[in-house]
Structure formats: structure tokens, C-alpha cells
Amino acid sequence: GQAFRLEDYRQSDYLIPELEMIFRLDPEKTLVTTKLLIERRDGVAADVPLVLDGDGLKLEKLLIDGGAVEHNDHEATADSLTITRLPRQSRFEVTIVTRLAPAQNKALMGLYVSNGVYCTQCEAEGFRRISYFLDRPDVLSTYRVRIEAREKEAPLLLSNGNPAESGALEDGWHYAVWHDPFPKPSYLFALVAGDLSAVRDRFVTMSGRGVDLAIYVEHGKEARAAYAMDALKRSMRWDEERFGREYDLDVFNIVAVSDFNMGAMENKGLNVFNDKYVLADPETATDADFANIEAIIAHEYFHNWTGNRITCRDWFQLCLKEGLTVYRDHEFSADQRSRAVKRISEVRTLRAHQFPEDQGPLAHPVRPRRYREINNFYTATVYEKGSEVVRMIRTILGADTFRAGMDLYFERHDGQAVTIEDFVACFEKASGKDLTQFALWYHQAGTPNVTVATSYDARAREYTLEVEQSVPPTPSEARKRLMHIPLAFGLVGPDGQDMAYDGVEGAEVEDGVIHLRKRRHIVRFKGVQARPVASLNRGFSAPITLSLVMRQKDRLFLACHDNDLFSRWEALNTLFTEALIDASTRVRGGKSADFDTTLLGYPAEIAADEGLEAAYRALALTLPAEADIAREIGSNIDPDAIGRAREALRKAIAREAQETFARVYRDLGDDGPFSPDAKSAGRRALRNVLLEYMAAGSGDPASAVRQFETASSMADRAAALSVLAHQFPGGDAARAALAAFEERYRDNPLVLDKWFIVQATTPGGKTVDLVRELMEHPAFSLTNPNRVRSLIGTFASSNQTGFHRSDGEGYRFLADAVLAVEKHNPQVAARLAVAFRSWRSLEKGRQEEARKALARIAGEKELSRDLRDIVERTLA
Numbered sequence: 079g080q081a082f083r084l085e086d087y088r089q090s091d092y093l094i095p096e097l098e099m100i101f102r103l104d105p106e107k108t109l110v111t112t113k114l115l116i117e118r119r120d121g122v123a124a125d126v127p128l129v130l131d132g133d134g135l136k137l138e139k140l141l142i143d144g145g146a147v148e149h150n151d152h153e154a155t156a157d158s159l160t161i162t163r164l165p166r167q168s169r170f171e172v173t174i175v176t177r178l179a180p181a182q183n184k185a186l187m188g189l190y191v192s193n194g195v196y197c198t199q200c201e202a203e204g205f206r207r208i209s210y211f212l213d214r215p216d217v218l219s220t221y222r223v224r225i226e227a228r229e230k231e232a233p234l235l236l237s238n239g240n241p242a243e244s245g246a247l248e249d250g251w252h253y254a255v256w257h258d259p260f261p262k263p264s265y266l267f268a269l270v271a272g273d274l275s276a277v278r279d280r281f282v283t284m285s286g287r288g289v290d291l292a293i294y295v296e297h298g299k300e301a302r303a304a305y306a307m308d309a310l311k312r313s314m315r316w317d318e319e320r321f322g323r324e325y326d327l328d329v330f331n332i333v334a335v336s337d338f339n340m341g342a343m344e345n346k347g348l349n350v351f352n353d354k355y356v357l358a359d360p361e362t363a364t365d366a367d368f369a370n371i372e373a374i375i376a377h378e379y380f381h382n383w384t385g386n387r388i389t390c391r392d393w394f395q396l397c398l399k400e401g402l403t404v405y406r407d408h409e410f411s412a413d414q415r416s417r418a419v420k421r422i423s424e425v426r427t428l429r430a431h432q433f434p435e436d437q438g439p440l441a442h443p444v445r446p447r448r449y450r451e452i453n454n455f456y457t458a459t460v461y462e463k464g465s466e467v468v469r470m471i472r473t474i475l476g477a478d479t480f481r482a483g484m485d486l487y488f489e490r491h492d493g494q495a496v497t498i499e500d501f502v503a504c505f506e507k508a509s510g511k512d513l514t515q516f517a518l519w520y521h522q523a524g525t526p527n528v529t530v531a532t533s534y535d536a537r538a539r540e541y542t543l544e545v546e547q548s549v550p551p552t553p554s555e556a557r558k559r560l561m562h563i564p565l566a567f568g569l570v571g572p573d574g575q576d577m578a579y580d581g582v583e584g585a586e587v588e589d590g591v592i593h594l595r596k597r598r599h600i601v602r603f604k605g606v607q608a609r610p611v612a613s614l615n616r617g618f619s620a621p622i623t624l625s626l627v628m629r630q631k632d633r634l635f636l637a638c639h640d641n642d643l644f645s646r647w648e649a650l651n652t653l654f655t656e657a658l659i660d661a662s663t664r665v666r667g668g669k670s671a672d673f674d675t676t677l678l679g680y681p682a683e684i685a686a687d688e689g690l691e692a693a694y695r696a697l698a699l700t701l702p703a704e705a706d707i708a709r710e711i712g713s714n715i716d717p718d719a720i721g722r723a724r725e726a727l728r729k730a731i732a733r734e735a736q737e738t739f740a741r742v743y744r745d746l747g748d749d750g751p752f753s754p755d756a757k758s759a760g761r762r763a764l765r766n767v768l769l770e771y772m773a774a775g776s777g778d779p780a781s782a783v784r785q786f787e788t789a790s791s792m793a794d795r796a797a798a799l800s801v802l803a804h805q806f807p808g809g810d811a812a813r814a815a816l817a818a819f820e821e822r823y824r825d826n827p828l829v830l831d832k833w834f835i836v837q838a839t840t841p842g843g844k845t846v847d848l849v850r851e852l853m854e855h856p857a858f859s860l861t862n863p864n865r866v867r868s869l870i871g872t873f874a875s876s877n878q879t880g881f882h883r884s885d886g887e888g889y890r891f892l893a894d895a896v897l898a899v900e901k902h903n904p905q906v907a908a909r910l911a912v913a914f915r916s917w918r919s920l921e922k923g924r925q926e927e928a929r930k931a932l933a934r935i936a937g938e939k940e941l942s943r944d945l946r947d948i949v950e951r952t953l954a
């Protein structure tokens with residue numbers, strides 16, 4: 079396929095300052111009339127044709143300034159409409175009629191029907207499946223949208239902006255008109271029509287304007303939208319307080335739909351959400367669900383300024399809105415919850431999703447330079463690493479200057495479609511700093527590695543760090559330039575406090591941050607009174623891998639005493655990881671997995687340390703995931719050996735800490751009526767980690783059975799179910815619990831997803847057969863993305879020993895599933911296929927099986943652009 083290249087960007091010859099749309103909705107035959115006000119740019123000749131994008135469209139009618147267009151003067155295909163003869167004046171009107179069958183649209187892009195509700199998804203290029211258009215983010219238009227529908231079928235009619243008028247029509251039809259005064263790109267267009275219930279509230283902005291808020295859900299689910307509404311109001315207030323951003327329309331609407339390719343979509347004034355990220359109550363949602371809802375409601379709301387008011391010039395700039403908005407939602411969650419705990423979770427996510435991407439065949443810069451299918455660039459690199467880059471800007475500039483740069487960005491670019499260069503320039507202007515080298519974080523792929531050696535000269539009272547950076551090659555970028563890496567640090571003294579020093583040479587050091595800019599720095603700290611332990615990359619100030627040879631004793635010291643909570647966790651996590659790598663090597667060599675007794679003693683101390691918040695203790699006691707260990711090993715991976723080593727460590731810890739764990743578990747029990755707040759969630763998280771250990775140590779399901787049967791929240795019930803299903807697969811207790819759960823929630827698809835997930839993530843070689851069987855379950859559906867992701871997606875991405883079964887059956891299964899989903903939904907299929915990305919790091923036998931499965935997909939004649947792109951890059 080053809081690749082789009084950043085350097086080929088050019089402005090469009092024509093603009094569309096205004097348009098009017100009329101939708102006459104019918105599941106099989108919807109008519110869309112689009113009246114475009116076209117404006118020719120200055121200097122463009124009148125004979126330059128107007129070429130509009132389409133995707134699978136059929137032109138029903140075309141008029142220019144109300145008159146018919148000759149056959150010879152235009153050409154309409156499914157993918158484009160070219161008009162060669164145009165009026166000489168610079169403004170004219172083009173009217174287009176297209177006909178759609180939304181009920182047949184299973185790709186869930188453009189206009190489709192989800193559970194009887196008409197809805198749209200236009201980002202990135204879905205608008206062209208509705209009408210011919212200049213479907214590119216730098217064409218900004220004001221929209222006036224009239225929706226006509228049968229009142230019975232769709233009493234609710236919504237689009238972007240403010241409501242203008244509504245009324246009855248003949249034959250039981252009715253209509254509503256919406257007007258959005260803010261010029262926007264077509265990817266932010268939305269329409270919803272159906273029979274839904276509203277949960278309403280009101281928000282008064284900082285300047286005293288009232289905004290009507292509504293969340294629309296299926297009838298009977300109103301109570302489950304309360305938490306989302308609360309999160310919305312908190313987000314609106316927070317954006318005023320932290321970024322000075324005020325909401326700008328009279329209404330803000332959110333609609334929850336059950337068939338959705340993404341998490342949610344920030345359409346102007348009308349956010350459309352995957353219902354998974356709206357609906358929650360204690361009976362049906364885990365603490366992770368509540369936290370995700372809070373974060374995603376905030377994320378989409380924050381897009382109103384970072385994405386909508388200021389949008390992207392082209393899709394290469396996707397991180398301009400996504401990285402920045404993720405950064406904003408991270409900050410929001412950190413303010414609402416515990417900052418250290420939030421940071422640890424962010425880093426775990428980054429390492430689990432972005433690092434393997436950056437280190438594999440799909441690596442790309444945060445701001446890519448080429449793509450074949452933009453849908454495949456909604457990645458962890460664009461989102462999560464993009465957020466890390468913004469975070470580094472703040473670290474380098476400091477909070478106040480960062481805010482000044484953001485203010486300047488909003489002031490300079492409101493109403494524009496801009497680039498990363500425009501964004502960075504605002505921070506250069508605000509700070510007076512040259513960020514040219516720093517900006518490589520946007521332009522260069524790959525995770526930088528920083529190696530550090532330390533030494534202390536007691537006589538000279540000098541502490542030295544020898545620091546060296548390197549960036550590994552990535553596809554199409556063999557040679558890398560040196561980066562500006564802000565490395566936050568502390569020199570931890572014997573009492574756990576940071577030690578003072580008189581002076582430093584060898585690098586710029588400012589406010590606890592070493593600025594690495596060269597390949598190699600020798601950083602000398604003068605006047606250091608005793609040998610410190612270096613605590614480096616505090617708070618994960620830069621998204622790098624750090625190789626620091628350190629005595630285990632020192633690392634354990636940091637794990638116990640570092641005054642930076644993130645670094646304490648990081649030290650312990652590193653100790654666990656090193657022990658697990660070691661153990662898996664031994665297991666693979668037929669030996670037993672032995673662990674150092676000092677390390678085994680520490681978890682009991684953490685569990686019982688009431689000076690640490692429960693959520694932190696839960697994270698500290700969570701062992702690195704099998705995939706984390708695999709990533710650290712890097713090559714020739716045997717997932718079975720890793721699984722056995724991890725299991726052995728869990729058992730060893732559990733036995734060592736048995737009494738303490740049981741006591742803390744008991745003491746934390748019964749904290750009164752359910753509340754989703756961070757503190758209560760933390761207690762539950764700690765209890766549930768302890769439950770896992772207790773079951774592993776005793777080999778007895780009794781405590782998990784008890785929790786499963788008496789749980790008063792989904793958080794506790796789902797945790798117990800997963801202990802039973804994963805640690806006692808096939809046993810009576812597991813079978814009973816799975817059956818009870820299925821029975822209790824058979825009418826709630828979102829909760830049954832948890833039941834699919836628990837089974838799909840059961841470790842071991844039998845799970846692939848179970849997953850195949852579950853695809854026949856009446857609640858499963860190949861056309862619903864949430865079902866597909868819960869069963870097939872989690873199996874492939876989160877079940878190391880199951881997916882990587884040594885005979886390749888997991889890979890064959892995934893290839894079959896990907897091809898089946900691809901027939902109707904290429905975007906979701908391509909996303910599933912990403913699970914193959916680390917295939918080259920496996921041991922030879924599995925590598926060969928994975929390659930065969932990939933080659934089989936690639937060998938299909940009729941592949942979508944989405945899937946072909948992923949598979950070919952993965953194999954390259």
C-alpha cells in the first residue's frame with residue numbers, strides 16, 4: 079500500500095468554512111444531504127479541481143450553487159469525488175446526497191447502529207464514510223446539523239454544539255437542529271439518535287456561565303452513570319484551576335454505547351463513550367473500573383481544549399493532542415488520588431505497553447514521519463510516551479514556566495490546527511531555553527539506555543557518577559542522535575535523607591535533576607560527607623532503561639529507606655526482577671528456583687508497615703508480570719520457565735510471610751459500606767494481593783472461596799474469582815465460582831467480560847482450547863469489540879504461558895480469530911494482531927511457529943490496509 083509522508087504535507091486548495099447537513103435516519107436507507115460552503119484559497123486557479131475524500135460511498139446527487147453538474151465535469155468513485163468544472167468566484171456551494179445503511183456497518187466507523195442506537199465514529203477518517211468531504215484535520219468548519227428520525231425509534235436526537243430547534247414532522251417523524259459555533263475538523267463530528275435515558279446535572283463555570291450536563295445510557299442503567307457524572311464535574315473544575323480552561327458551550331453531552339472500537343471519543347460537546355468507561359456501581363465495577371472511568375471521562379473532557387479548540391494540522395501530529403491530554407489526565411488522577419501510587423501505575427503501564435513497542439518491529443517516533451494506515455498509530459508510543467515527553471518539559475522548565483508555556487499555547491493557537499513544532503516553540507518562548515535537542519524525544523524512536531557506574535572517594539569526599547547514554551536502532555532509523563535526558567536523582571545518606579554536597583561538575587545539575595546531553599558525562603559531587611547510595615531517575619523523570627550495577631544490599635537499602643516513594647518501589651521491583659531472571663534461567667536448566675532469604679523476608683515487613691499507604695503496599699507486593707520478566711530478559715525467551723520461576727517466588731514469599739499476611743488480611747477486612755475512593759480502593763487492593771499469596775502458600779482455596787461468597791463488591795468478588803480460576807483451575811471450587819458468577823451476571827455483558835477475561839488469562843497450555851470453546855458461548859459476539867478484546871485480546875496479550883504454547887496452537891488460534899474479525903472490523907483485527915509483535919524475542923521453536931502464523935495472515939489475498947500494515951511491519 080501507499081505510504082503517507084510527513085514531508086509531503088501541503089495545504090488544501092479549498093476550504094469549507096461552513097456546512098449544513100440533513101440526516102434522514104433509517105437503519106437500511108439513511109439519506110445524508112451535505113451542503114458545503116466551499117472557499118478557494120487565494121492564489122489557487124479556478125481550474126484546479128476540487129477533490130473530496132470518500133470511503134465506500136455512493137453519490138446520489140450533486141449540485142453546485144443549486145444547479146446540476148454535467149457528467150463530464152465530475153467523477154464519483156467509492157473513494158473520492160472530483161469536480162473539475164467549478165464556478166469562477168472564490169465562494170460557492172456544493173450539495174451532495176449520499177445513501178447509507180447504518181445497520182450493516184460492522185466496522186463501527188462512520189454512521190452505524192449499536193444496540194438500536196444510531197451513532198458515529200469519525201476519528202480518524204470516518205467522516206468520509208458518511209459524505210464526501212475534505213476529511214483532514216486542518217479543514218475547520220462550523221456545522222449546522224438537522225436530524226430527522228421516527229420519533230418512536232429515536233426520541234433522542236443529538237449532535238455537536240448547542241441545540242437550535244426541534245419539532246414534529248409528518249408520519250410519526252420528528253427533527254432536531256444542532257449548531258456548533260466553534261469551527262472544527264470533520265473527525266470531531268458526531269451524531270447520536272435513539273431511545274436512551276438521561277442523567278442530568280449542571281455546572282457553573284469559573285466565569286459564572288451555566289452548562290447543562292447530561293449522560294445518556296440505556297433505560298434502567300441511570301444509577302450506574304452517577305460516578306461518571308461526578309468525575310465529569312471534578313474534571314471541569316480541575317481544568318479551570320490547574321490550566322485556566324473554561325468550558326465553552328451551553329451543553330455537554332456524553333452518550334454510552336455498547337459497540338465501540340475505542341475507549342471513548344471527544345467529539346465537540348458530544349462525547350461518545352464505550353459503555354465500559356461510563357457504567358459503574360459497587361455490584362458491577364472493580365476499583366480499576368472506577369479509576370478508568372474517572373481518567374477517561376477527564377481525558378475526553380480535557381480534549382475540549384487540547385484537541386478541539388486547538389487541533390492537529392495533520393495526523394502525524396496525533397501526539398499533539400493525545401500525549402498532551404494523557405499528561406493532563408494523569409495529573410488529574412494524581413491530584414484526585416495518591417500521586418506516588420499513580421506514578422507507579424503509570425510506569426508499569428508504560429513498560430508493559432510502550433517499551434515492547436519501542437523495542438520491537440512496530441517502533442515509531444512519538445511524532446511519526448510515515449504511515450500507511452493512521453488507525454494503527456493510536457499507540458502507546460503516541461499516547462503514553464507522548465505524555466512522558468510533556469512531563470519532561472515540565473521537569474525541565476519547572477511548574478510555573480511550564481504553565482506559562484501552556485498559557486501561551488492556548489493564547490497563540492486557539493482555533494488553529496498546529497504542529498509539534500508550534501507546541502514546543504511556546505515553551506521555548508516562555509522559558510528562553512533552546513529545546514532543539516530535547517525535541518528529539520518527538521522525532522526519534524527507541525528507548526534510550528543509560529548506564530551508570532558510581533564511585534566514592536572517602537578521602538576527597540567526592541562522589542562520582544559515570545553516565546553514558548545510547549539509543550538502540552529501530553526500524554528505518556539505524557543511527558541515532560544524542561538526547562537531552564533529565565535524570566532526577568538523590569544521594570541517599572545512611573539515615574535515608576538526601577545528602578548535601580558543596581558543588582558539582584561534569585553536567586548541568588539543577589533542582590535535583592542531572593541534564594544529560596552528551597554521550598558520556600562524568601558527574602562529580604564535591605563535599606559529600608559519607609558514601610551515599612544513588613537514587614536515580616526518581617519519579618521516572620525520563621522514559622529510559624537504566625543499567626546501574628548496584629550491590630543487592632544497597633538496593634535493599636533504597637527499597638526500605640529512599641525518601642522518594644517511587645524509587646523505593648523501583649528498587650524493590652528491580653530486586654524481584656533480577657531474582658526472577660536468575661531463577662528462570664535455573665528452572666530452564668532443570669534446576670530449582672532458589673531465592674535469597676533477605677529478599678524473602680522483606681514482603682512481610684511491607685505488608686505490615688502502616689506508615690505506608692495500603693495502595694502502595696499492594697503495588698510493592700505485586701511481583702513483576704511474566705511479560706515484564708520476558709522483556710528484561712530480551713531474547714531467546716521461554717515463557718514456561720518464566721511462569722514457573724514466578725510461581726516459585728510467589729510460593730516462597732507466601733510461606734515466609736504466611737502469618738503476617740493472614741493477620742493483615744484479617745485486620746483490613748470489613749471497612750464498612752463500599753466507597754470507590756482511593757483510600758478504600760487501596761485497602762481492597764492490598765487485601766486482594768494478600769489473598770493471592772495466601773492461596774499460593776497454602777494450596778488451599780478456602781479463603782478465596784469465603785471471600786467470593788461473602789464479597790460485598792465486584793472488586794472483592796472478581797479478585798477472589800481470579801484466585802480460584804488461576805490457582806485452582808478445573809478444581810471444584812473454581813468450577814463452582816465460575817458457574818455462580820455466570821449465573822448471577824448472565825444479563826450484564828460488561829460484567830460477563832470479566833468472566834471471559836478471568837478464563838482467558840488462566841495460565842497454562844489448556845487455555846487456548848477453553849477460549850475456543852468460549853467463543854461459542856451465547857454471550858460472546860465476534861462483532862462486539864469489548865467481547866472480542868475480553869476473550870481473544872486478553873488471551874493473546876496477557877496470557878504468556880497460554881498464548882505462547884510451545885506447539886504454536888496459541889498463534890494458530892490468534893491468526894484464525896484475527897482473520898475472522900477482519901472480515902467485518904479491520905481496526906479491531908489489526909489491534910489483535912499486535913500481540914505478535916515480540917515474536918523475534920522468543921526461543922527458536924516458538925519463533926518459527928509465530929512466523930508461520932503471521933505468514934499465513936500475510937498470504938491472504940484480500941487483506942484490509944489496517945491488518946496488512948501491522949502484519950507486514952511485524953514480519954519485516
Ligand code: DPP
Nearest residue numbers: 201340342343344378
Ligand atoms: N477518542 C480517542 C482518545 O480520546 C481518540 N481521540 O484518545
Ligand code: ZN
Nearest residue numbers: 377381400403
Ligand atoms: Zn485522547
